[in-house]
Amino acid sequence: MAKIDDVARLAGVSKGTVSNVFSQKRATSPKVTERVLRVSRELNYVPNHTARSLVTKKTMAIGLTIPHGNFFFSAFHNQFINGVILEASTYGYRVLLDMIAVEEVKTPSLASYPIDGAIVLGPTKEDRRIQLLHQNQIPFVTVGKIMNQGIEDVSTVNNNNDKIIRDICNYLISKGHRNIMFLNAGQQMTVSIVRTEAFIHALEAHQIELQPHMIHYKPLIYSEEYMRYGYDETYNTLANLEEKVTAIISDDDRTAFSAMNALKDLGYSVPEDISLFVICGDLSMMHQVTPSLTGMDLQPSELGVQSVKLLMHKLSVLEGEFTNHWIVDSKIVERDSCSSV
Amino acid sequence: MAKIDDVARLAGVSKGTVSNVFSQKRATSPKVTERVLRVSRELNYVPNHTARSLVTKKTMAIGLTIPHGNFFFSAFHNQFINGVILEASTYGYRVLLDMIAVEEVKTPSLASYPIDGAIVLGPTKEDRRIQLLHQNQIPFVTVGKIMNQGIEDVSTVNNNNDKIIRDICNYLISKGHRNIMFLNAGQQMTVSIVRTEAFIHALEAHQIELQPHMIHYKPLIYSEEYMRYGYDETYNTLANLEEKVTAIISDDDRTAFSAMNALKDLGYSVPEDISLFVICGDLSMMHQVTPSLTGMDLQPSELGVQSVKLLMHKLSVLEGEFTNHWIVDSKIVERDSCSSV
DNA sequence: CTGAAAGCGCTTACAG
DNA sequence: CTGAAAGCGCTTACAG
Numbered sequence: 001m002a003k004i005d006d007v008a009r010l011a012g013v014s015k016g017t018v019s020n021v022f023s024q025k026r027a028t029s030p031k032v033t034e035r036v037l038r039v040s041r042e043l044n045y046v047p048n049h050t051a052r053s054l055v056t057k058k059t060m061a062i063g064l065t066i067p068h069g070n071f072f073f074s075a076f077h078n079q080f081i082n083g084v085i086l087e088a089s090t091y092g093y094r095v096l097l098d099m100i101a102v103e104e105v106k107t108p109s110l111a112s113y114p115i116d117g118a119i120v121l122g123p124t125k126e127d128r129r130i131q132l133l134h135q136n137q138i139p140f141v142t143v144g145k146i147m148n149q150g151i152e153d154v155s156t157v158n159n160n161n162d163k164i165i166r167d168i169c170n171y172l173i174s175k176g177h178r179n180i181m182f183l184n185a186g187q188q189m190t191v192s193i194v195r196t197e198a199f200i201h202a203l204e205a206h207q208i209e210l211q212p213h214m215i216h217y218k219p220l221i222y223s224e225e226y227m228r229y230g231y232d233e234t235y236n237t238l239a240n241l242e243e244k245v246t247a248i249i250s251d252d253d254r255t256a257f258s259a260m261n262a263l264k265d266l267g268y269s270v271p272e273d274i275s276l277f278v279i280c281g282d283l284s285m286m287h288q289v290t291p292s293l294t295g296m297d298l299q300p301s302e303l304g305v306q307s308v309k310l311l312m313h314k315l316s317v318l319e320g321e322f323t324n325h326w327i328v329d330s331k332i333v334e335r336d337s338c339s340s341v
Numbered sequence: 342m343a344k345i346d347d348v349a350r351l352a353g354v355s356k357g358t359v360s361n362v363f364s365q366k367r368a369t370s371p372k373v374t375e376r377v378l379r380v381s382r383e384l385n386y387v388p389n390h391t392a393r394s395l396v397t398k399k400t401m402a403i404g405l406t407i408p409h410g411n412f413f414f415s416a417f418h419n420q421f422i423n424g425v426i427l428e429a430s431t432y433g434y435r436v437l438l439d440m441i442a443v444e445e446v447k448t449p450s451l452a453s454y455p456i457d458g459a460i461v462l463g464p465t466k467e468d469r470r471i472q473l474l475h476q477n478q479i480p481f482v483t484v485g486k487i488m489n490q491g492i493e494d495v496s497t498v499n500n501n502n503d504k505i506i507r508d509i510c511n512y513l514i515s516k517g518h519r520n521i522m523f524l525n526a527g528q529q530m531t532v533s534i535v536r537t538e539a540f541i542h543a544l545e546a547h548q549i550e551l552q553p554h555m556i557h558y559k560p561l562i563y564s565e566e567y568m569r570y571g572y573d574e575t576y577n578t579l580a581n582l583e584e585k586v587t588a589i590i591s592d593d594d595r596t597a598f599s600a601m602n603a604l605k606d607l608g609y610s611v612p613e614d615i616s617l618f619v620i621c622g623d624l625s626m627m628h629q630v631t632p633s634l635t636g637m638d639l640q641p642s643e644l645g646v647q648s649v650k651l652l653m654h655k656l657s658v659l660e661g662e663f664t665n666h667w668i669v670d671s672k673i674v675e676r677d678s679c680s681s682v
Numbered sequence: 683c684t685g686a687a688a689g690c691g692c693t694t695a696c697a698g
Numbered sequence: 699c700t701g702a703a704a705g706c707g708c709t710t711a712c713a714g
Binding site: 344345346356357359360361364366367388389390391392393394395396397 | 706707708709710
């Protein structure tokens with residue numbers, strides 16, 4: 001690989017000048033620019049990214065930290081990541097994918113983390129990733145609320161999960177449902193905690209008392225229960241509960257399908273006997289299946305874009321004012337899986 | 342951030358020694374090791390990754406290049422990426438996600454690409470990404486066959502797509518199907534080309550002549566047709582074709598759902614009237630829906646693991662012999678969507 | 683087992 | 699607009 005000295009020598013200029021034609025930080029005369037570029041092309045020269053990083057102290061990469069161990073990509077995450085990559089590339093940033101154990105204390109890494117900033121997906125209570133980032137003074141933004149971290153003023157991009165659950169509950173209650181089962185996300189995620197509170201409040205607002213066994217949490221991904229989540233909860237709850245459940249709120253499409261299977265085995269059909277609402281599902285899945293599934297549009301791609309934007313502000317690559325807490329809109333998309341009782 | 346000089350001074354040793362206790366490349370006495378480690382902890386010191394990279398000429402990152410523009414993560418890709426990340430972390434490697442335009446000639450990047458090697462997902466004919474990698478002398482392995490690249494001896498990890506299609510066809514033909522429609526992947530992908538050939542051969546082997554309009558290709562992702570792929574092809578073909586289609590092979594679960602919607606609108610049911618086979622779908626989706634979908638297990642996670650292993654061999658981090666072409670097994674998983682005619 | 687010194691390939695004040 | 703020189707924070711022969 002040709003290096004800057006080779007180009008400088010052959011073009012008859014100094015290294016500094018070669019550097020400038022590539023970085024564009026100082027103007028170079030047209031003649032010199034053209035000559036340097038030509039020589040560079042001949043030698044197949046391209047500035048060494050690492051050497052540049054060492055002096056600029058920028059890696060031009062952001063980390064996307066995905067909770068490892070209790071997580072699996074869903075359509076939501078796919079779209080989110082698409083948004084992140086596309087937006088990051090706008091600023092010349094690349095995306096480093098990283099799974100960090102949320103809880104286990106691993107042996108500290110042997111070297112500093114080669115990123116300028118990070119995006120933390122799906123924070124949990126007392127999330128270790130956040131502690132690590134904070135400790136290493138790496139700017140970051142979380143996608144989702146943080147809790148119990150003892151860190152001030154963390155930048156966050158998020159849906160309004162409180163409002164989402166209230167909207168869903170009001171939607172179902174307005175259709176006459178009063179016995180609503182909630183298949184929530186994993187218990188360790190802060191989003192689940194927010195949702196549960198909102199769920200209880202929404203019911204209370206309509207004088208509905210929360211029945212036991214009406215809120216369930218997604219098991220850890222590698223557990224035996226994981227693959228049966230949705231089915232077991234639905235089957236057991238509907239088979240045993242005194243009061244009849246008439247609506248189910250499901251965290252994602254997979255869980256919804258699983259629940260529908262249980263309903264089928266119990267002899268119920270959707271939406272005639274039971275209404276089904278999916279919070280976070282693949283749009284094309286949701287409308288392709290029968291019945292098509294009513295759900296929320298969370299704008300995952302927009303969440304990705306906004307989290308990159310916020311991070312770029314923190315890294316001062318984006319100028320101007322910004323809010324530390326950005327909310328991405330969401331709205332109900334009605335399809336065929338919810339009906340009135 | 343503390344640097345190696347600070348630690349060396351405070352611990353009363355040379356920088357070289359500090360370097361050695363962290364890199365473990367040369368032994369250090371217990372006393373010195375302990376002292377250096379203690380000081381490092383006090384100063385919150387961790388070796389600078391970039392500085393190290395500059396001299397070792399290793400970034401300890403591999404790139405995962407995803408075709409941009411005509412691509413969307415599916416469950417297959419999720420599991421694949423999971424395999425890649427997990428296996429890569431075994432060797433201390435991180436994964437840089439990258440979407441490179443497959444065809445457009447973008448302005449050349451302003452700096453070298455900070456990866457030691459790359460994995461190319463879903464190669465197309467005359468794939469630009471492969472040319473770029475080859476040109477920049479970055480070791481890479483493709484997941485999928487390459488065609489028309491003019492490059493010798495490219496390392497490849499792949500399913501045996503020829504065998505997969507033959508197996509599927511034989512499976513369907515053994516159930517009496519002779520009019521089989523094939524909803525293939527995107528036309529530009531090499532996998533589609535291999536599959537189409539195999540499809541034709543499999544039919545020929547049973548003296549079945551390929552009817553027109555029996556092979557379709559997935560449109561580019563941002564096209565208007567994309568969202569209707571599966572539905573339109575199924576509807577139009579079944580409504581207009583003289584001979585009745587009795588089985589459909591679908592590239593993925595999304596397309597299968599789409600096709601099922603068309604079948605419903607046409608008054609056909611699966612598997613009574615039409616059999617449906619999914620090549621590459623989300624296992625949990627496949628068995629959660631009704632009817633559960635018969636399909637192939639492609640072992641995407643294993644594909645990810647093996648492509649990292651092969652790349653590590655090329656980077657000489659893994660010793661010993663290796664084959665340049667690794668095939669990952671696949672097998673039919675029977676569920677409820679295929680029946681005999 | 684340890685140290686002193688050169689060097690990895692750039693960028694960046696500084697000077698002109 | 700350009701150049702000479704120092705320096706980014708490490709690792710690595712070389713020597714002992």
